[in-house]
Amino acid sequence: MYLSREEERILDGEKGWAYQVAMRILVKLGDLFGADRLIPIESAHISGVSYKTIGDASIDFLEALGKSGVKVMVKSTANPAGIDYSHPEEMIGIFEVKEKQNRIIEIYRNMGIDMILTCTPYYVSKPKEDAHLAWAESSTVVYANSVLHSWTNREGGPSALAAALIGKTPNYGVHKPENRLANVLVKVEPCLRSEADYGALGAHVGRLLEDEIPCFSGLTCAGETELKHLGSAMASTGMASIFYPEASCPRVSGELEVVSVDMNDLKNAFESLSTTNEPPDMVYIGCPHCSAEEIKHVALKIEGRRVRRDVRLWICTSRYVRRKAERYVKIIEAAGGKVLSDTCAVVTWLKEIGVDVLMTNSAKTAYYAPTMNKVETVFSSLDRCIEEACQ
Numbered sequence: 001m002y003l004s005r006e007e008e009r010i011l012d013g014e015k016g017w018a019y020q021v022a023m024r025i026l027v028k029l030g031d032l033f034g035a036d037r038l039i040p041i042e043s044a045h046i047s048g049v050s051y052k053t054i055g056d057a058s059i060d061f062l063e064a065l066g067k068s069g070v071k072v073m074v075k076s077t078a079n080p081a082g083i084d085y086s087h088p089e090e091m092i093g094i095f096e097v098k099e100k101q102n103r104i105i106e107i108y109r110n111m112g113i114d115m116i117l118t119c120t121p122y123y124v125s126k127p128k129e130d131a132h133l134a135w136a137e138s139s140t141v142v143y144a145n146s147v148l149h150s151w152t153n154r155e156g157g158p159s160a161l162a163a164a165l166i167g168k169t170p171n172y173g174v175h176k177p178e179n180r181l182a183n184v185l186v187k188v189e190p191c192l193r194s195e196a197d198y199g200a201l202g203a204h205v206g207r208l209l210e211d212e213i214p215c216f217s218g219l220t221c222a223g224e225t226e227l228k229h230l231g232s233a234m235a236s237t238g239m240a241s242i243f244y245p246e247a248s249c250p251r252v253s254g255e256l257e258v259v260s261v262d263m264n265d266l267k268n269a270f271e272s273l274s275t276t277n278e279p280p281d282m283v284y285i286g287c288p289h290c291s292a293e294e295i296k297h298v299a300l301k302i303e304g305r306r307v308r309r310d311v312r313l314w315i316c317t318s319r320y321v322r323r324k325a326e327r328y329v330k331i332i333e334a335a336g337g338k339v340l341s342d343t344c345a346v347v348t349w350l351k352e353i354g355v356d357v358l359m360t361n362s363a364k365t366a367y368y369a370p371t372m373n374k375v376e377t378v379f380s381s382l383d384r385c386i387e388e389a390c391q
């Protein structure tokens with residue numbers, strides 16, 4: 001990969017070992033994937049913030065980086081942490097890890113990263129169309145490429161951090177126009193009604209296509225929320241970075257391979273995402289983190305009702321969206337639900353706070369929670385989730 005003189009000097013350690021490590025990560029990645037050069041990025045989004053997901057070894061590495069005084073070169077945001085500091089009553093049993101979680105947050109903050117602690121940073125500030133980014137967190141990446149029309153590979157936590165510190169990323173993958181073209185036409189036959197239907201479709205297509213780029217026909221009613229659920233599920237069961245609804249799919253030369261999705265495929269996807277029929281002790285909405293619109297939607301469904309005493313209802317979002325939707329947050333919390341920020345059900349410790357069965361409208365959470373959180377899952381629509389919580 002070609003490096004400018006300045007980039008070579010960083011690689012040689014002239015700016016100190018921390019920037020040198022960051023440059024080495026980028027150069028290794030670039031060489032591995034055949035990048036021709038580094039390109040400037042508009043922003044970075046860093047995953048690997050929850051102490052639960054990164055553990056002690058990563059804290060040591062981050063602490064060493066932080067001590068060297070490194071700063072990010074571009075606007076950078078961070079994914080959810082393991083704790084919601086504003087709802088300690090929901091965190092009983094895990095608050096002893098607070099100190100380690102605090103250390104991680106402090107290190108990133110001192111690097112100049114905006115600790116908004118959300119996987120939907122685009123609700124706080126949208127990147128420009130056609131801007132090159134280095135975002136980690138697969139659901140965020142798919143949304144950026146497919147809905148916001150920005151350009152980012154699926155970065156890991158370390159490569160997103162390295163790109164943030166250098167302000168550049170290697171030019172490969174979906175940073176190149178020729179790698180953003182659809183190669184499969186997915187004909188969706190059933191009429192999709194809920195965000196969970198879109199999640200089930202994403203889980204099915206992700207498994208089927210792995211890293212191929214689908215163009216979907218038949219998504220006539222899909223808004224941004226539905227596309228968010230579709231993309232996050234697809235990126236969980238497969239390696240998707242980008243997809244297209246047919247209306248916005250760029251023309252490709254030649255015929256696309258065609259794959260059809262029928263009712264049976266959706267039913268199987270739903271079934272594969274539930275591991276039990278047992279009643280839940282937590283109902284979870286907010287993966288990926290909710291928009292203000294979604295919070296309003298939940299509030300209108302729950303208004304005047306009461307959450308059962310034996311069920312926790314968690315709605316997760318960012319602090320920014322929580323403030324923006326304050327009026328609806330009050331309605332949800334008056335009914336006995338909790339609108340949490342800074343964390344999510346997957347990156348916190350569910351077993352330790354007494355959850356064994358988790359019901360969710362998120363295909364991504366339903367896919368990950370049995371392994372990441374060791375809980376049973378029930379996957380269903382938002383309507384059913386609210387019914388179950390308030391029954």
Ligand code: F3S
Binds near residue numbers: 119316
């Ligand atoms: Fe976000 Fe947590 Fe889901 S980070 S995408 S809410 S697993």
